[in-house]
């Protein structure tokens with residue numbers, strides 16, 4: 001047998017990330033912060049109408065990109081469409097991060113920041129949220145003084161739910177003149193805090209958005225990058241020519257026209273979040289305030305048993321204990337009021 005081809009050290013050292021890849025669709029999925037309400041019926045109609053011509057041609061994204069720019073209030077030259085936020089993050093790393101460059105993130109957070117950075121062979125600096133889930137300001141500001149190449153900052157953060165105000169974001173940007181700050185606004189619709197308009201005055205700012213959450217298109221993979229137009233052109237060079245498929249483009253167009261669906265989702269999820277908070281308080285279960293469509297809940301040493309018992313009842317939630325120092329942290333996505341009431345009933349029985 002011939003000698004094995006050596007694998008890059010960065011890949012060899014990585015831990016495999018193993019999300020579930022089957023068996024979830026028939027369950028009440030409160031484990032991955034998707035939209036448990038589904039997607040707009042207009043999206044399904046648009047997909048049913050996809051023509052053979054558009055399926056058999058390489059996808060043409062310019063019309064949708066122009067419509068998306070209008071929808072988000074930017075110029076088309078300031079926006080890139082991506083294959084989910086995940087491709088946006090990979091594109092940021094491919095554009096800015098070389099081996100041994102430093103990437104800053106605050107953990108626990110969305111796993112793919114570390115994933116793509118490690119893949120590129122970057123050095124990762126990762127201050128942590130403390131036990132009360134406070135943003136570690138001193139450590140972050142100290143890390144920024146060293147000028148890391150990229151700082152990944154989801155706002156709100158997942159799984160902790162932390163939401164920074166625009167004032168706090170301004171403070172971080174001011175402290176990062178040598179760093180590309182990536183504000184991931186995956187949960188923007190639930191928080192209402194955005195810095196997209198700042199891309200014109202901050203060339204060290206990238207904002208990302210996704211159609212996976214409120215719009216309910218996680219299965220189609222569509223995200224956006226907002227960045228100063230000069231940088232957008234540079235980043236486009238590092239992107240494959242057809243990152244977004246024809247189905248995702250057709251779906252996005254329909255989703256953007258149905259603002260009512262987005263508004264109803266946000267209203268329902270916010271009501272569900274309040275109801276869930278009240279229910280948890282009655283059950284004397286600790287939770288952390290969240291700016292997203294999910295809550296981080298502390299079940300302590302009963303977490304594993306509770307997660308398993310809910311799964312037996314067809315309700316999936318995400319045990320995030322391995323991301324924290326202590327045991328028992330579970331992240332739960334919110335959908336409709338009815339789904340939340342079912343969850344609370346089951347929890348009450350288990351507890």
Ligand SMILES: Cc1ncc(COP(=O)(O)O)c(C=O)c1O
Nearest residue numbers: 084085086110154158186210212
């Ligand atoms: C903070 C954050 N960013 C991005 C994503 C994923 O977005 P996408 O589906 O667009 O890749 C998630 C998904 O859970 C997330 O929590």
